[in-house]
Amino acid sequence: MAWASSLSYLSYSLGAIVCGLAALWIARAGAKDRTDRWAGVVALALTANWCFAAASFSADHVLVQFTELTANLGWIYVLFRLFANDGRDESLRIVRPAVIALGFVESLQFVLLIIQQRYAVTPDLALLTFETSNLFRVLVSIGALVLLHNLYVGASPSSRRILRWNAAGLAGLWAFTLNYHTIAYLTGDYPTEMFAFRGLALAVVAIPFALGFAKRAAGLTFSPSRAVTFRFLSLLVIGGYLLVMLGLASWLDILTGSGARLTQVGLVIAAGALALIWLPSNKLRGWLRVTAIKHLFKHRYDYRNEWIRFTHTIGRAGLDDASLQQRVIKALADITDSPSGLLMSGEDEGALQLAAHWRWPQMAVPADAFPLELCAIMEREGLILDLDEVREGIDYHGENALVPPWLREETRAWAAVPLIHFDRLVGVIVLARPLQQRKLDWEDFDLLGIVGQQLASYLAEQAGQEALSEASRFDEFNRRMAFVMHDIKNLSSQMSLLLRNAEKHAEKPEFRKDMLVTLKNSSDKLNILLARLGRYGTGSVENLQDFDLGGIAGAVVERLSTSHQVDLLRHEPVIVSGQPEALEQALLHIVQNAIDASEDGSAVQVETFSDGLSGNIQVLDSGVGMSPAFVRNSLFKPFVSSKEGGFGIGAFEAREMIRAMGGRLEVESREGLGTRFLIKIPLKSARSIITGNGTAKDKEPA
Template sequence: MQVSVILHILGAVGCAAGAIWVAQRPVAKRSDRLPTIVALVLTGVWSGIVAAFGSFAEITSLAETWRNMAWLLVIYRLFANDGRDRSMVAVRPVVLALGFVECLQPVLVFLSREYAVTADLTAMFLQTSAMFRILLSIGALVLLHNLYVGASRSTRDVIRWSAAGIAGFWAFELNFYVVAYLGQQPSAEFAAMRGLMVAIMAVPLAAGASNGLAGRKLQASRTVAFQTLSLLVIGGYLIAMFGTAQLFSLWDGNIGRIAQVGFIVAAATVALLWLPSQRLRAHLRVTALKHLFQHRYDYREEWLRFTRTIGHAEEDVATLQQRVGKAMADITDSPAALLFLPGEDGRFEEGANWNWLHDAAGVETLPSELTAKLERENFVVELDRVRSANRADEMSEFVPVWLTGDERCWVVVPLLHFDRLVAVLVLARPPLARSLDWEDFDLLKIVARQLASYLAEHEGQQALMESAQFDDFNRRMAFVMHDIKNLASQLSLLARNAETHAENPEFRKDMLVTLRSSADKLNGMLARLGRYGSQSTVDLQPVDMVELGQRLSQRFSGEHPVSMTRLDPCTVLADQEGLEQALVHLVQNAIDTSTSEMPVYIDVSADGLNGRIDVVDTGDGMDAEFVRNRLFKPFVSSKTDGFGIGAFEAREMIRGMGGRVDVQSRPGLGTRFTIELPLAEAARFIAAQDNQEVA
């Protein structure tokens, strides 16, 4: 009795909560929403009356009639979601007939109270009432069947949960009244469970009427399904084992005990050998996927595992090629994989393997006929079909004998990128081999294209790295050629002057100095050749910018007028050889762009932190677009015979010293190149401050 009260109170609370839930979530175009609220309220009232007055009181029967009439109205309004309450002429008469049957219940209650003077008449009224309720339950279930089967796909998504909740309710009611009819009186246990049933029913009804779960399907986790199936197998095995042992225990005497102990030992031994079997686990997995799920693969999990494998290098899959093999093998539960990549002669040979143990003969290359057909048709080859003697396969003439002769080889998958065969994967036979179906083929081809793109990108990156190395070498050689060009110009000028002044002792003395300087510059260029493009640091020393500017002025004075305009004391921290070489480039460029009567000016100044030297010309100048986008680009020059690397080389050398190069230029007005470097005293002071902070 107490259990019935508790369960019906629970039912009343559940219905009240369901009604409040639906009322707070209005959904447009749901004609069954308001009837569902009313039905849940009346069902909650009925459940409360049962808890207060019992299951068989007259007021309980009257409340049940109102409850059932409300649920009939809900069913009728569910037909209205797609207009079938008007188009199906049979719906309304059936609902009216069922309502009429339910309206006979108060009549039976009245007659039972007035005329049931004997036990036989009371039993007759009870059976008649149960029979009417059986008819009502069957009619409601028939209506629900027609409602769901005849609905469109979109309408099914809307009414699925409501129909499921009401169907469960009427199915329970049908069983309750069938038992009451056959037993000539209601079952007290069944009557108590009705409260729990309406509480459970309120959940899908509330979700369905609020449309919160419309279109959703319950789908079990594949991992949970597999583990549950494994537990069921183990549980069934244990039940069978101990059940059989109990049967043996019924034998008399020592024979029964010996048989019981012997059977338990044998069963435990079989379990230890059988349950950990990888083949058994594979069989259970295939069985679960085949019978419990619409698709063989959990694509979300497959994609997450795929990205983890490709993106994270581990000890046994350090290279990208190994990870490619493992990523594909994991999909089909293959224990190993071979990856074939194109060699220098175009034939596909083994490029990597994952868990594949070779025999003494090793692995041969794939024939060009096979790779050409795989590239044309993107065909996944099942080697078991090729091996089958009683079946003719179109790939039989292309697959080599060594591939079909190795029973480990199971599937051949081509990896295509933009219709070009990038690689070929051979997957090992899984513990539970099977024939591939359309879902396997589709997934393998999709993953193969993704893996092919990774391999193609990796190949492109390797090519870019090699190209960058060649570019670095070519740039170094271009720098050397540029410097040699300048030295050749100086030596040519020296040779021309020697024809006129060869007998002059002072000229011969200057010629020797120039030749020695040229030789030193050539040696310096050879030393710098190893530094271009590298990350090696230069040795910075104090350099007097005024002295350097005067030396440059004297050096070029015989070729072109070069003047010093300002000589502020300025000692910077720099690589003297590199700084001089950069200034030579800038001064030479200024001379090349100026006419013979236009001087080039060198200006040396300091601002307390940085020293600067300006090289100014009044030549043709450059426009802003050229300065911004092309001046410091290698191999871009405004001169017809220039290499286009002087300004670039000068900027890179100054940057290596911690300085900067700025340019101001206007077409027709000239150009100003400014080099800024930290003053030696300022650099030492900053270094000392940093050392104190570290200490």
């Protein structure tokens, strides 16, 4: 067939390339102390030559058969040299006659080849020659496999580590040869498909054989993936099941009539139903997993995959909208294939109570879930409770009598794992029994203990964050109180000044009139302060009003000009939208700071104007000024003050109140020259445009 010819060409070409490269690699980089190294090089070179001939000619060509004969003799000699390399002289004397016998039987192929080429061969003689040739190859393959088995089984442990890769390659070579010639002997012809893939098989065999000559071959190990192994076993089970069903269906072909067809159809339906019910079951999958891990792997757990799954479970905050406590249970349960679990967390008094459950909502847990004495033992010893042992009466540290009845009587409860953080028990996770029944072993205890410590750190971190959040709320409350104290301090200063002036001018009617106005303003300020307490730190922009910016500036200038020269240079009517009380309070802070920074006789200048988008209040002083670093890092930092006895929140509070109205506070300052504060509040018309609520008739010119 054309496809078989093309596939054969590609397969043998690949085999020639791989075998040739393997021979070259052993010759150049193989272990120098291996006495069988050059035997391996020669055998691989002869095999590459055979593959080259098979890719060029048909299977029955004399050149292909001759090169195959020489390659097989080369591999028999390699087997002999492996015995010599093992260093067992007595075994070598016993094996030598067997190896010579194998070489002699293989050499008889040369005689059969001469008969085919030199003499007229009848069909009967040709068939006899073909069967004899394949029978000799079967005998050689069987003998070589027996010797190879004796070589590996009888070798010392250190020799096995050296020989295992070479033995694996030779076992694959002769196992394929045995099957190939057995089928040819039974069918009377070479199997087309196996012949096409024979070169590829030789390439696969050459790789582990060459690895055996590496300088570190003794340390090379084959570590199959657990996932791949499990899926491969699953496919084997399914494949075996299908083969059995196919064999039964074929066997039923001996029946005749409509009953045979009915029986076959019924068998197919029954087989399909059984496959759908039994093969995907969790119990079967669990049995396959446990069996594979028990017999194929040194350790029960694939620690890399377990760590990846653990990190994925803990790190995904949105995993099925589960809380951290639920993800903690799931992360531990996934390790042992437990279907559900419970988390008991510690209270301040040390008692453990139910904190969360994962797929175990119907579990009834009493309020006092774990006695304090049992918690103390688990904390001190890091004890993981095997609840099956508890039910059997096995005791290690006196914990058996302390296990609560609800946990002892719940047969689904399998293990209780303590969560210990810095020698302190922060919780206990109770795991449900996995579907595949098994006992806890040392590897379970080691891994569950380590993972329990890691989970305890996550729970402790969350508790610390909650404590910080609570402390932050208290800090916010204290911050608000600091603002109140600052404002009360300003009002107290005004009242003290009023009392001092009252001692001198109490009899004057004009003073009494001004005093009443001042008292009324102070009362209003206190009421405004109380109303504003709930707005600190919230950025509220509620209750916006339209007011004249110049009126606020004029009122502040008039109030503060009695104690220091404050000039209102420009006073334009500017209608803005905001909170007049908050703006007046912020402007009082800024102007008062400007007065404090200025010398006596140095005026503070205030002006109001519009730039078309916002109303502006500019405050200028020629005081000591501030450095750029202070403006950038300290001016608006709360509770940092350069004034003795100051709270350090005036500038911060002023900026926050202006921002709450949608405004902005800009500062320019030079040391020794003075400071410029610029308050920018959106105009009424501009805010209407921004919010999209304004109309043409309510847009007044600024």
